[in-house]
Amino acid sequence: MAGQFGLLRQRRFLPFFGTQFLGAFNDNLFKNALVVLLTFQAASWTALDPGLLANLAAGIFILPFFLFSASAGQLADKYDRAALARLVKLLEIAIMAVATLGFVLHSLPVLLGALFLLGCHSTLFGPVKYAILPQHLYPEELVGGNALVEAATFVAILLGTLAGGILAGLGNAPGWISLGGLVVAVAGYLCSRAIPSAPAPVPGLRLNPNPFSETWRNIGFARQDGRLFLAILAISWFWLYGALFLAQFPAFAKQVLGGGESTVTLLLATFSVGIGVGSLLCERLSARRLELGLVPLGGLGLTLFGVAVALVSPATPPAGAPLALGALLASAGLLPVMLALFGIGVCGGLFIVPLYALLQVRGEPACRARIIAANNILNALFMVVGSLAAGALLGASLSIPRLFLLAALLNGVVCIFLCLRAPDFLIACRNWLWRKPGEPSV
Numbered sequence: 001m002a003g004q005f006g007l008l009r010q011r012r013f014l015p016f017f018g019t020q021f022l023g024a025f026n027d028n029l030f031k032n033a034l035v036v037l038l039t040f041q042a043a044s045w046t047a048l049d050p051g052l053l054a055n056l057a058a059g060i061f062i063l064p065f066f067l068f069s070a071s072a073g074q075l076a077d078k079y080d081r082a083a084l085a086r087l088v089k090l091l092e093i094a095i096m097a098v099a100t101l102g103f104v105l106h107s108l109p110v111l112l113g114a115l116f117l118l119g120c121h122s123t124l125f126g127p128v129k130y131a132i133l134p135q136h137l138y139p140e141e142l143v144g145g146n147a148l149v150e151a152a153t154f155v156a157i158l159l160g161t162l163a164g165g166i167l168a169g170l171g172n173a174p175g176w177i178s179l180g181g182l183v184v185a186v187a188g189y190l191c192s193r194a195i196p197s198a199p200a201p202v203p204g205l206r207l208n209p210n211p212f213s214e215t216w217r218n219i220g221f222a223r224q225d226g227r228l229f230l231a232i233l234a235i236s237w238f239w240l241y242g243a244l245f246l247a248q249f250p251a252f253a254k255q256v257l258g259g260g261e262s263t264v265t266l267l268l269a270t271f272s273v274g275i276g277v278g279s280l281l282c283e284r285l286s287a288r289r290l291e292l293g294l295v296p297l298g299g300l301g302l303t304l305f306g307v308a309v310a311l312v313s314p315a316t317p318p319a320g321a322p323l324a325l326g327a328l329l330a331s332a333g334l335l336p337v338m339l340a341l342f343g344i345g346v347c348g349g350l351f352i353v354p355l356y357a358l359l360q361v362r363g364e365p366a367c368r369a370r371i372i373a374a375n376n377i378l379n380a381l382f383m384v385v386g387s388l389a390a391g392a393l394l395g396a397s398l399s400i401p402r403l404f405l406l407a408a409l410l411n412g413v414v415c416i417f418l419c420l421r422a423p424d425f426l427i428a429c430r431n432w433l434w435r436k437p438g439e440p441s442v
Contacts (some may be wrong), residue, residue: 004141004143004144004145004147004148004280004283005148006136006242007141007144007145007148008148011196012136012137012196013136013137013145013148014194015191015192015193015194015195015196016085016132016133016136016191016192016195017148017149018187018188019085019089019188019191019192019195020099020125020129020149020152020153021152021153021155021156021185022156022185022187022188022191023088023089023121023122023125023152023188024122024152024156024157024160025116025156025157025159025160025163025184026096026118026123026160026181026184026185026188027061027122027160027183028094028156028157028159028160028164029160029161029164029167029177029180029181030115030118030164030177030181031057031061031115031118031164032160032161032164032165032168033163033164033165033167033168033173033177033180034057034111034115034168034177035053035057036164036165036168036169037168037173037174037177038053038057038108039053045108045225047061051188051224054166056112057112057115057191058440059339060112060115060116060119061116061118061119061173061268062116062119062383062384063116063119064116064119064120064122064123064340065119065122065123065126065242065376065377065379065380066215066377066380066381067123067211068120068124068211069118069123069126069127069215069218069373069374069376069377069380070208070211070214070215070217070218070370070373070377071207071211071214071371072123072124072125072126072127072128072369072373072376073127073214073370073371073372073374074205074207074208074369074371074373075124075126075127075207075368075369075410076128076131076370076372077127077131077200077201077202077205077366077367077368077369077370078200078202078203078204078207079200079203080197080199080200081128081131081132081135081198081200081369082132082192082195082196082197082198083197084124084128085125085128085132085192085195086192086193086195087418088121088124088125088128088192089185089188089189089191090189091117091120091121091124092118092121092185092188092189093182093185093186093189095114095118095121095185096114096119096178096181096182096185097179097182098110098113098114098117098374099111099114099177099181100156100181100182102114103174103175103177103178104174105224108406109366120123121129121361123376123416126372126373126374127369127370127372127373129149129371129372130356130359130360130372131360131368131369132195132198133145133146133360134361134365134368135199136196136198136199136248136358137433139361140288140289141288142290142357142360142361143282143286143288143289143290143291143353143354143357144282144283144288145168146279146282146353146356146357146360147279147280147281147282147283147349147353148279148280149306150275150276150349150352150353150356151275151276151277151279151280151349152276154271154272154275154276154279154345155272155273155276155293156273157272158268158269158273161268162265163180164177165261166244167180167391194308198415200369201365201366201368202366209281214376215374217370218370218371218374218377219374219377219378220423221364221367221370221371221374222374222375223303225341225362225363226388226421227358227362227422227424228358228359228362228363228371228423230418230422231355231358231359231362232359232371232374232375232378233378234295234355234380234414234418235352235355235359235375235379236255236375236378236381236382237382237411237414238302238348238351238352238355239379239382239383240382240385240386241302241306241348241407242348242388243270243383243386243387244386244387244407245271245306245309245341245344245404245407246268246271246402247390248389248390248403248404249264249267249268250264252313252400253267254322255313255317255400256313256317256399256400256401257313257317257328257333257334257337257369257424258314258317258318258322258323258328258333258391259322259323259325259334260322260323260324260325261330262324262325263325263328263334266325266338267337267338267341270338270341270342270345270433271341271342271344271345272320272345273342273345274342274343274345274346274348275345275346275348276345276346276349276354277342277345277346277349278345278346278348278350278351279296279352279353280349280351281346281349281350282294282349282350282353282354285350285432289433290354290357290358290361291354291428292349292354292358292424292425292428292429293425293428293429293430293431293433294350294353294354294429294432294433295350295351295355295418295425295429296352296355296415296419296425296426296429297347297350297429298347298348298349298350298352298388299347299351299411299412299414299415299418300347300412300415301344301346301347301350301351302347302348302351302408302411302415303408303409303411303412303415304343304408305338305343305344305347305408306344306404306405306408306411307339307405307408308336308340308343308350308411309337309341309344309401309404309408310401310402310404310405310408311338311401311405312333312337312340312406313334313337313400313401314333318331318333323341353360359371359372359375360365390403393406
């Protein structure tokens with residue numbers, strides 16, 4: 001794995017890597033800090049139920065992906081992507097200033113507005129994030145570069161979530177949250193200043209101001225290549241699957257495992273580290289080329305380990321719950337669950353990294369950012385649909401382990417569909433397993 005880590009010494013990768021890591025970190029720092037603050041101090045902010053506020057915050061953050069991803073794709077195809085990254089980081093600094101104002105005014109609408117703007121910040125950066133890699137990396141470096149980006153994204157989500165929770169629990173929490181967000185935003189901007197130029201592929205592109213018609217147009221770009229669109233659907237399914245598991249961790253830790261907040265953190269860390277390990281393994285397993293044979297293996301693992309989580313989950317919480325993390329680790333119930341969640345993470349990395357690399361390799365350079373924007377739109381749509389479906393099933397008295405089991409079995413159906421529609425995935429998998437030269441993966 002020395003090859004992919006060698007990219008961290010290259011100016012054509014390291015500043016971008018730091019910029020995207022700090023952006024994901026700050027998004028989750030502010031989002032989680034706000035949710036924790038409103039959960040435990042809701043009465044001083046609003047009369048709304050804390051549970052409703054948490055879901056409202058999640059919806060507000062994801063809404064811009066539906067509204068503005070298409071516009072972000074246009075901008076990333078029309079303008080220099082490095083310059084766009086710097087502008088997005090300046091916007092992030094301004095957003096944190098708005099959040100500070102919200103705390104000073106003790107205004108929930110202003111804080112939720114800042115959260116919406118942070119969603120816009122992530123939406124604008126999304127197409128830049130993946131479209132810039134093929135401009136700065138050689139083809140044989142794309143798998144390793146994507147692996148580092150995916151691993152870092154999940155680590156940033158984990159660390160940002162932890163940092164947000166810690167800051168929200170300090171005395172004068174609003175001041176610490178504001179300071180932390182501003183410091184990270186400034187650091188992200190400084191990193192972005194060192195990103196090498198990434199000239200626009202279509203500087204003469206005429207911008208469509210209608211985000212709805214442009215959304216449909218972007219999806220049309222993706223659908224021109226059947227295998228490319230299939231990859232987008234597979235990526236979107238993965239985000240639905242992963243988000244479904246992540247969303248249940250608090251209730252799963254409390255109601256099934258019999259733990260508390262530290263157990264939720266441990267589950268999140270286990271899953272995130274697994275994603276990172278799986279992502280970083282991709283370059284080693286694929287011999288520094290796009291190896292689509294890893295996708296069916298990752299998909300199979302997602303199903304098997306998902307079923308395992310359901311089967312090894314305790315039927316009832318241990319006596320004396322909620323237990324401290326140390327006591328829970330000493331019991332027999334937590335370790336098998338952690339191993340299964342780690343397996344889901346590893347297989348998720350093997351599944352997702354080759355698919356993102358495929359988007360970059362097969363995507364037409366003139367509309368690559370708009371294809372990635374279409375991917376982001378469908379990712380958000382799938383996650384919302386998955387969240388609503390999970391809520392409905394849990395509301396109908398389905399247990400969380402049975403929800404995990406159902407999701408894992410559906411994942412198996414999705415993987416079968418993927419391999420039937422694109423048999424070359426299975427061919428590549430067979431060739432990789434038996435070390436046969438076979439057809440090229442791309």
